[in-house]
Amino acid sequence: MFRRPAQRRVPLTVAYLVRRLGSVALVLLGVSVMTFLLVQFIPGDPARVVLGIQATDAAVAQLRERMGLDAPLYVQFGRWLGGVLHGDFGTSLVTGQAIGSIVQPRIWPTTALALSALLIGLVIAVPLGIAAALRPGGKRDLLAGLVSQLGVSLPDFWLGVMLIYLFSERLRWLPSSGYQSVQEGGVAGWAGHLLLPAVTAGVVSGAIMIRFVRGALLEVIRLDYVRTARAKGLAARVVMARHVLRNAAIPIVTIIGLQLATLISGVVTVEIVYAWPGLGRLALESTLNRDYSILQAAVLLTAVIYSVSSFLIDLLYGALDPRVRYG
Amino acid sequence: MKRSLTLALSLGVILLGAAHAQTPVRGGILKAAWTQEPANLDPHVTSAYSSFQILENVLDTLVTVDAKGKIIPSLATAWKASADGKTWTFTLRQGVKFSNGRALSAADVAYCLNRLRDPKTGSGNAYHLSGVTAVTAPSANTVVLTLSKARTNILGDLTSKATGIFAKEGVADKSVATRPVGTGPFKITSYQPGVGVKLARNTNYWQAGLPYLDGVDIRVVPDEGVRRSSLVSGDVDWVMAVPPQDIPTLKTNAALKVDSIPAFSYWYIGVNTKHKPFDQKPVRQAMAEVINRDQIVQGAIFGQGVANQSPIPAVNEFGQTYAPYTGSLEKAKALLGKGGAVAGFETSIMVTGQYPESVRIAQILQAQLAPLGIKANIRTLEWAQWLEEEGKGNYDLYVLSWNAMIDPDEYYYAQQRTGEGFNFTGYSNPAVDKLLDTARVATSDAQRKPLYTQINKLVVDDAPYIYLYNPSNVNAYSTKVHGYAARADQAIKFVNTWLSK
Numbered sequence: 001m002f003r004r005p006a007q008r009r010v011p012l013t014v015a016y017l018v019r020r021l022g023s024v025a026l027v028l029l030g031v032s033v034m035t036f037l038l039v040q041f042i043p044g045d046p047a048r049v050v051l052g053i054q055a056t057d058a059a060v061a062q063l064r065e066r067m068g069l070d071a072p073l074y075v076q077f078g079r080w081l082g083g084v085l086h087g088d089f090g091t092s093l094v095t096g097q098a099i100g101s102i103v104q105p106r107i108w109p110t111t112a113l114a115l116s117a118l119l120i121g122l123v124i125a126v127p128l129g130i131a132a133a134l135r136p137g138g139k140r141d142l143l144a145g146l147v148s149q150l151g152v153s154l155p156d157f158w159l160g161v162m163l164i165y166l167f168s169e170r171l172r173w174l175p176s177s178g179y180q181s182v183q184e185g186g187v188a189g190w191a192g193h194l195l196l197p198a199v200t201a202g203v204v205s206g207a208i209m210i211r212f213v214r215g216a217l218l219e220v221i222r223l224d225y226v227r228t229a230r231a232k233g234l235a236a237r238v239v240m241a242r243h244v245l246r247n248a249a250i251p252i253v254t255i256i257g258l259q260l261a262t263l264i265s266g267v268v269t270v271e272i273v274y275a276w277p278g279l280g281r282l283a284l285e286s287t288l289n290r291d292y293s294i295l296q297a298a299v300l301l302t303a304v305i306y307s308v309s310s311f312l313i314d315l316l317y318g319a320l321d322p323r324v325r326y327g
Numbered sequence: 328m329k330r331s332l333t334l335a336l337s338l339g340v341i342l343l344g345a346a347h348a349q350t351p352v353r354g355g356i357l358k359a360a361w362t363q364e365p366a367n368l369d370p371h372v373t374s375a376y377s378s379f380q381i382l383e384n385v386l387d388t389l390v391t392v393d394a395k396g397k398i399i400p401s402l403a404t405a406w407k408a409s410a411d412g413k414t415w416t417f418t419l420r421q422g423v424k425f426s427n428g429r430a431l432s433a434a435d436v437a438y439c440l441n442r443l444r445d446p447k448t449g450s451g452n453a454y455h456l457s458g459v460t461a462v463t464a465p466s467a468n469t470v471v472l473t474l475s476k477a478r479t480n481i482l483g484d485l486t487s488k489a490t491g492i493f494a495k496e497g498v499a500d501k502s503v504a505t506r507p508v509g510t511g512p513f514k515i516t517s518y519q520p521g522v523g524v525k526l527a528r529n530t531n532y533w534q535a536g537l538p539y540l541d542g543v544d545i546r547v548v549p550d551e552g553v554r555r556s557s558l559v560s561g562d563v564d565w566v567m568a569v570p571p572q573d574i575p576t577l578k579t580n581a582a583l584k585v586d587s588i589p590a591f592s593y594w595y596i597g598v599n600t601k602h603k604p605f606d607q608k609p610v611r612q613a614m615a616e617v618i619n620r621d622q623i624v625q626g627a628i629f630g631q632g633v634a635n636q637s638p639i640p641a642v643n644e645f646g647q648t649y650a651p652y653t654g655s656l657e658k659a660k661a662l663l664g665k666g667g668a669v670a671g672f673e674t675s676i677m678v679t680g681q682y683p684e685s686v687r688i689a690q691i692l693q694a695q696l697a698p699l700g701i702k703a704n705i706r707t708l709e710w711a712q713w714l715e716e717e718g719k720g721n722y723d724l725y726v727l728s729w730n731a732m733i734d735p736d737e738y739y740y741a742q743q744r745t746g747e748g749f750n751f752t753g754y755s756n757p758a759v760d761k762l763l764d765t766a767r768v769a770t771s772d773a774q775r776k777p778l779y780t781q782i783n784k785l786v787v788d789d790a791p792y793i794y795l796y797n798p799s800n801v802n803a804y805s806t807k808v809h810g811y812a813a814r815a816d817q818a819i820k821f822v823n824t825w826l827s828k
Contacts, residue, residue, distance in 0.1 A: 044711020048718075051374055051451030056748060062449045094375075095367035097504055105520055161552055169556040176557040178546050179522050275548045277521025285364055290711065 013318070020314060024307045031303040032084070032296075036077050039292045049290040050093055067093055080296065089297040094289050099297045103282070109179055110278040113197055113270075114263035120202025121209055121259065124151075129213025130240060133221060144210055151207020160200045160273035167196060177275040197274040201267045205259050216251040220244045254313055261309040265302035351539050351810060355826040359565040360548045360557055365524060368515065369504045370491045371443050371450040376730070379488045380567070380819045381524055381545060386491030386509035389417050389436065389470070390482055392733055394814055396591060396643045398482050402436070402492060402510065403470070412477025412768050419468040424531040425494045426514035433464035439492050440472070452489035456481075477768040479775070483734030512538040512822040523547050526821075539810070539825035558583065558803055564826070565804040565811070567819070571629030574801070582806055586813040587631065590800040592730040593638040593738075594688065596676075596793040601753040602723050609666035611790035616652045617659035618695045624796050627687035632796040637783050638729070638738045640797040642815050645735040645776060647783045659699055671700020677717070677725040681710035685726040688795070692726070717751050728798070733816065735779045736767045743786050754791030 047063040068076055083090055089099035124147070132144035168176035174196055180189040220226060221244055229239045268280035279298055286294035363377040370382055391401040403417040423431040442448055444456040456462075459481070461473040474481065484490065492510060497503035505518040510533065513526035523546035528538055546563070548554045551570045557563045559580065569577060569585070578585050596614070604610045620634035633640065637647035663669055676692060678685040689705045696703050703724070708716060716722055732738050741747045744763050745755040759782060766778035786792065802813045810823040 042711070043709055044713075044715050046711065048714050049711045056454055056457075058446075059449060059451050059453060062446065063451075066449060094373075095504055096369070096372055097367075097501075102520055109521075161550075161556075164553055164556045168560045168562065172560050176560055176562045177548050177550075177553050178562075179519075273550050273553055275522075275546065275550070275553065277519070281521060281549075289366060 016318070020311055024311055027307055028300070028303055032081060032300060033077070035296050035299045036080065039295065040073065042290075044290075046093070046290040046292060063093075084300070090293045092291055092294055094291045099294055102294060103279070103297055103301065106277055106279050106282055109276060110264055110280075112194060113201065113267070113276060113278060114260060116194055116198035117201035117205055117263050117267070118256065118260050120198055121204075121206035122256070124203065124206030125209035125213050129210050129217065130245075132210070132214040133217035133244075134236065134240065136218060141214075144214065148207045148210040151203050151210075154203070155269075156200055156204050156267065157269045157273060159203065160196070160270055163196050163200060164273070177273070179275070179277050197270050197276050200274075201263060201270045204267075205263060209255055209259060212255040213248075213252055216248040217244055219251075220248045223247075250317060253316055257309045257313040257316075261306045264305050349809070349827065351823075351825040352827060353539050353825070354541050356542045356544050357540050357565060357808065357821060357824060357826060358544045358546070358563040359821075360554050360563045360567060361523070361545055362547075362549065362551075362554070362567050364521065364547050364549075365518075367504050368507055368518065368524075370489050370493070370507065371448050371452060372504065374451045376817075377547075380817075381515075381526075382488040382491055382507070382509075383511075383818050384513045384526060384543065384821050385507065385511045385515055386488055386493055387423075387511050388488065388491050389485045392486050392816060392818075394812070396645070396733055396816060398486065398733075402431070406482075408477075408479075408770055412479070412770065413474045415472040415474070415481060417470045417472075419470065420533065421468065423510050423533045425508050425510055426529040426531055427494060427496075427508050428531055429494060429496075431492070431510055432467050433470045434467075435495065436470045436492050437462045437464040438495050440470075440490060442495075442498070443490060450489075452487070455484040455487050455489050478736070479770050480734035480736035480740075480767055483732075483737060486733050513543060516542070521547070534822070538822050540821060543821055558805070561805070564808050565802065568801055569803045571631045571801075574629070574631065577803055583803055584806055584808075585801065585803045586811075587799045587801040588813045588815050589633040589640045589642060589797040590817055591640060591643060591732050591797070591815045592728055592817070593635065593640075593797050594632075594684070594726070594728045594795045595638070596692070596795065597717075597722075597725045597727065597752050598791055598793060599720060599723055599752055600755075600791050601720060604666055604668040604672060605723065607666035607668070608789060609662040610668050611666075611793070612652075612788070613659040613662035613666065613699060614696065614701070615787075615790045615793045616662060617654065617656060617699055618652075618692060618793070618795075619654055620795050622695070623688055623691050626691045627684050628796075628798060631801060632798040634796045636794050637787055638792075638794050638797075639732075639735060639779075639783070640815065644772070645779055647780065649780075649784050649787055651787065656698055663699055671702070673702040673704070674723040675704040675706045677706045677708060677713060677722040679708055679710045679713040681713070682727065688726045720751060720753065726795075730817075735775065736763070739763060739779075739782055739786060740767060743782075743791065752791040754789065756785060756789055759785050759789075 045060070047060045047067060047069065051059055051063055064070060068079065080090065091098055092102055128144040128147060131140040135141060164176050167174045175193050178193055180193045182190045185193070226239060226243055229243050265279060268284050270276065271278040271281035279301065283295060283298040286298060361377055361380070363375065365378040365381050366375040367373040368378055368382060370386065387402045389401060389403040390398050390406065393399050402420055402423060404420050405418040407416050408414070419433055419436070425431060440456060440462040443450055444453050444459055458474045458476050458478060459472055460475050463471050465471060472481065493503060494508040497507055506515045508514065512529055512532050514529045515524060516527045517525040523544070526543040526545065528541055532538065548557060551568065554566045555569050555573050555577070558566045574585055577583055598605050598611050600606055624630060624632045624634050636650040636652055639645050639647045641648060663671070676689040678689045680686065686705070686707060693703045693705065717725060729742070740763050741749040743750060743754055743759060745760050762778055762782045766775050766782065769775045769778060787794065800813050800815065800817045804811065807827050808824060809827060810825050811821065
């Protein structure tokens, strides 16, 4: 292996970045068009639904006009996209508030729930994944497989209701639902409300990650240098920590990134059960209320979170593995 | 013997209850769980019932209703209709202040009502003031409404929180959408989307000594099972609705009270009188005759309602008890023959997942209509589409409810008068039209009661709507909550509520 001249490397990296950013932009445009069209295909008159069953036809016609529903589709889309590019997501059809002010208070609770769920997921997945990979087919591997299977197949909705029944209704240790900010309830109040939803979402996420951790480690364990390290008489634990984990980091980072994106974009059922003010619940409620402008903003935001996450993962990949940059 | 024992027992219970009546304690925060997110708190913009249930404790209206649906004073202490019924003059209560300390004047009332009916506002609630051509404030404590056509039910409309009075300062800075300032017992201190609303005592409230509570902490808990858990664990003191299947268990819990009352709303089957064979009155009557409403109440809503063949429940001032249908299969078959459909027919019932009980009712109806040879298919539509189909008359039968009526006129006029906006069944009976027109301008209850009794009889006999039941309004709360009662109009009023330690 000889090193390439350094000046060659920069333009390539920039080219790579530009290419990746271009594809992110394309994906987001595609998502915007898709969301917009999907909303158009929902049957029924949104104005009628927004105003409720006892509104007069005149009021409905007026709202249609105010919603801009009379204009042709491409004009409606153009207006919306133009607004978004200027950072204006429009106003809610139902409440007339600026979308930014509706979405913004949801970002912190969503992030807090996603990060703590991810942490709980990792606490479950990494030890079990390692234990499983050390002896494929062994007792621990079976146990890890069982935990993973169980976590993936338990409906999170049911798990949530059961946890509430146990820890809130029976033992009265934790609040049953709702959200408290640190200003309101102090750190204890905030964490107390966060714990059950984080565990519920974390169990599911951990169960998914166990398989990935195990798989990634097994890929590496089979490689020559691991066998060499073992042959040198290093303890299995040392081999695992020093050689295997480091090289299995890339696929593990990928799954962590995608799990985080999934958790941020909304664990809808968990948010509904625990009355948690997250983005997923917002998207669902907006759909039910026919508040298309919020729905479009929420879907776009989710797509941004996803694209940015996978973009960052790619960058991290590039940092961890030079081959990616020139691929 | 048995009877006297029962009597003695019930007397004992009454005496015990009297011994338990305590003096109200001031202070404390009531923690209440709502079922749905309040969408917007501007009474002219929102159509969400959950918003009105919050505004109930924040805004006052000119008039309001007592537990039986009778109109009583609120911001107005007196009102008078002109001889032709087109001019209504309201005298305002003296010394009322908004929660921000500013004195209320007639100009505020006129401003709010004019904003509600202004086409530029585009309010879906403007129908409450339909026919109102002007609202003026000739003096600081007089408000005058002018109508193009007389209608007594304007009073019922003026009890709706959509006509609640708020301080106009909130319109310019848009705070009216999240924190309207009113004259009611509580003021809104915070509105957190997705979390809930916090209310605090309005220290300027015009009823001296009220409210008792320091505040109400309203949170939104969408899942009904979790609401029940929150109540049982003591996490919340009061919940808006509990799963009907849980009510028997909750009733055995000594720390809780399940408070239930038949609501003023009603569920019904809408019959398309323009479609064959439903254009034949005997066919509609045959269906009304054969269905078993008690079975529907038990099966579709777990017994949380009262079967009724007329829409207005007995607890109401204008309650109707007319119930001509006996459930006889022979009679129903004879009627079907009279309507020219002796062999039965195939039809469909339109329902929506938006109201799950409508789906359950349709499933029971399917079974109940089968013995007549009527094969009813269930047509489940998404809510927006359902509304569209109803509007176009593209249905045979549908199942739905009407909510939040105060004046008897609201039970019949818009739905049953020829060509009215909500008459989707195509029903037309000149006799009913004439009576409806007379009853809506009659101003005394003594005049109106016999008129509505006649209207009700005609509509029930003609069966464009087949009335099913009045659902129960159920609230459940801790035994520490006093001075609260579930109401038939589903209004949630915490003004007299207090918490014992």
